[in-house]
Amino acid sequence: MATAYGGPEVLSVVDVEVPAAGPGEVLLDVRAAGVNPIDWKLYSGAVGTDPARLPMRLGLEVAGVVLAVGQGVEDIPVGDHVIATGVVGGYADLVLVPVANLAPKPAQVSWAEASGLLLTGGTAWHTLDATGVGDGDVVLVHGGSGSVGRFVIQLARLRGAHVIATASDATHAELRALGAVPVAYGPGLADRVRAAADAVGPVTVAIDTVGTDEALDVSVELVADRSRITTIAAFARAGELGIQALGNGPGADPGAAIRAAAIPRLVELAADRQLHVAIARTYPLEDVAQAHRDSIAGHARGKLVLLP
Numbered sequence: 001m002a003t004a005y006g007g008p009e010v011l012s013v014v015d016v017e018v019p020a021a022g023p024g025e026v027l028l029d030v031r032a033a034g035v036n037p038i039d040w041k042l043y044s045g046a047v048g049t050d051p052a053r054l055p056m057r058l059g060l061e062v063a064g065v066v067l068a069v070g071q072g073v074e075d076i077p078v079g080d081h082v083i084a085t086g087v088v089g090g091y092a093d094l095v096l097v098p099v100a101n102l103a104p105k106p107a108q109v110s111w112a113e114a115s116g117l118l119l120t121g122g123t124a125w126h127t128l129d130a131t132g133v134g135d136g137d138v139v140l141v142h143g144g145s146g147s148v149g150r151f152v153i154q155l156a157r158l159r160g161a162h163v164i165a166t167a168s169d170a171t172h173a174e175l176r177a178l179g180a181v182p183v184a185y186g187p188g189l190a191d192r193v194r195a196a197a198d199a200v201g202p203v204t205v206a207i208d209t210v211g212t213d214e215a216l217d218v219s220v221e222l223v224a225d226r227s228r229i230t231t232i233a234a235f236a237r238a239g240e241l242g243i244q245a246l247g248n249g250p251g252a253d254p255g256a257a258i259r260a261a262a263i264p265r266l267v268e269l270a271a272d273r274q275l276h277v278a279i280a281r282t283y284p285l286e287d288v289a290q291a292h293r294d295s296i297a298g299h300a301r302g303k304l305v306l307l308p
């Protein structure tokens with residue numbers, strides 16, 4: 001947990017009493033907990049420094065085994081393998097989760113992969129629904145090698161879209177394997193994207209998972225219809241540009257219903273191996289500060305996962 005606001009040095013692993021599962025809850029033996037940039041943003045001070053929120057338990061998504069169920073939980077047996085998102089304090093050996101937040105873990109998917117499926121997958125699904133991506137669209141994804149970006153690529157391809165993805169050179173082969181045309185970000189980006197789109201037609205949708213001015217400026221330069229441009233990371237400029245901001249930032253559409261409805265589809269696609277969760281690195285729980293330093297560095301290239 002974070003015991004103060006600051007950098008990863010404020011994180012520590014502490015022993016706490018775990019209450020019994022209450023009505024409508026299950027107690028999970030956590031096998032893997034996905035790390036997301038929002039986890040370190042929450043204690044960085046970027047979204048406020050309210051002392052009442054400390055100490056802050058971290059970890060929004062996990063995969064684990066049901067150890068006990070509370071009153072009224074009838075359809076989830078002890079021993080079930082599940083995934084959960086919207087969790088409070090998932091970086092832990094044990095965590096209590098409301099049943100509404102659970103989905104079945106497909107046997108074909110590892111614990112680490114399962115723990116990284118729902119939050120970023122649901123976000124990617126939301127960006128595609130909000131921009132109406134369908135067959136024949138030409139989609140530009142900024143940050144294609146990131147966790148959200150890789151889901152955007154795969155899900156857009158499943159909808160029949162062409163995908164051009166910005167990323168560092170080192171990841172281009174992986175993104176090609178996912179079905180995207182990779183381009184390097186940096187000066188000259190708009191021209192490189194135009195060249196990449198030459199064979200398929202103009203870019204019709206832009207999805208920004210990075211939040212840089214470059215990503216937003218290139219998006220509005222290349223996409224004629226601003227309602228088909230979205231960002232999940234640059235909330236302030238989204239308003240100025242008249243593009244869609246998605247998620248929990250100021251002025252953004254949280255899309256809770258869309259993200260919830262995506263969960264069974266994401267599970268099904270992962271079980272069918274049509275959707276892959278790339279794991280960049282796993283860490284024991286004690287190394288949570290290192291996991292956050294790696295996430296903050298901004299080039300994780302797949303999910304970072306804690307294995308309690």
Ligand SMILES: NC(=O)c1ccc[n+]([C@@H]2O[C@H](COP(=O)([O-])OP(=O)(O)OC[C@H]3O[C@@H](n4cnc5c(N)ncnc54)[C@H](OP(=O)(O)O)[C@@H]3O)[C@@H](O)[C@H]2O)c1
Pocket residue numbers: 036037038119120123142143144145146147148149166167168169171185209210211212231232233246247248249295298299300301302303
């Ligand atoms: N609003 C929401 O609902 C929501 C939900 C989930 C995440 N988010 C936010 O979305 C962002 C991405 O999340 P994530 O989990 O995908 O992060 P991530 O896995 O850490 O990926 C970050 C990506 O950013 C790329 N990148 C770094 N610097 C760049 C630059 N200057 N230009 C272009 N790309 C650059 C990196 O690509 P290379 O390594 O190839 O350089 C990397 O692939 C975070 O800010 C996160 O907080 C928002």
